[in-house]
Amino acid sequence: MSDVIYPRESVYNLIPKEESPIQKPSRYVSKFRPNVVRESKSSKNAMRMMGPAKVEVPSPDKFLKKHSKEHKLPEKTHRSKDACCTVRKPPVPARTDHPPMGIHTKRDFVKTTVAVPMKPQPISVDTHKGHKQPLENSGLVPKYIMKKDYGEVPEYLQQRNEEERRAQEEFNNFVREQREQGAMKHLSDEERQAVLEGLKSNWDKLHHEYQGLSLFIDTLSKKAHKERLEEAMKQLEKDISLFERFRTIYIPDN
Structure with a gap:
């Protein structure tokens, strides 16, 4: 009877059921635990009361002295002039001595005196703070x-x-x-002007009819009539701009 599953609102669900104890798995214990316990006890017992067994005893003469931990500069060594300058320089020439001729140095004094001095690069200052370019x-x-x-x-x-x-x-x-x-005919200025005036009059008529439409376009016939007027007016505007742009117009002679 315990294995039978009843609906949630069944009367049999009111019968108290025996609760089975939950079997918990055994706790994990490492196999190295005894060795760890033994090693920790052996190291603690060796210096439990008096510290490590063998410690170097400080000498009474090695006590901390004043300024003993400060950094000291190496001592200066005095050198004599004879030790650093063994070779003497030649004496200063006298006023009556003649200068030596034919000696060339690294710097060519002739070129430096004859060379044209460098000209400053022309610049332009464009701000009050001195920005230049x-x-x-x-x-x-x-x-x-x-x-x-x-x-x-x-x-x-x-x-x-x-x-x-x-x-x-x-x-x-x-x-x-x-x-x-004979396939094309050239329109004269009078004919072109007459056609242009006719196109403009037709556009005025359509525009007058368009302005007379009702404000509420609530039927399909009114909507179609409005679209036809707009298409016709756009076509007339294109034709008018074409006749106004070009002075020379040819039409097929049919």
């Missing part, structure tokens, strides 16, 4: 106008202009061929 890097020296190619058009710009000129010539040739074949 080389004058060449300050932008005050006109070094760019001294170049050989100053004022000339760079090569990449010349190449770009040549490509644009070549493309314009090809376009003009193509237009000329199309006109000769």
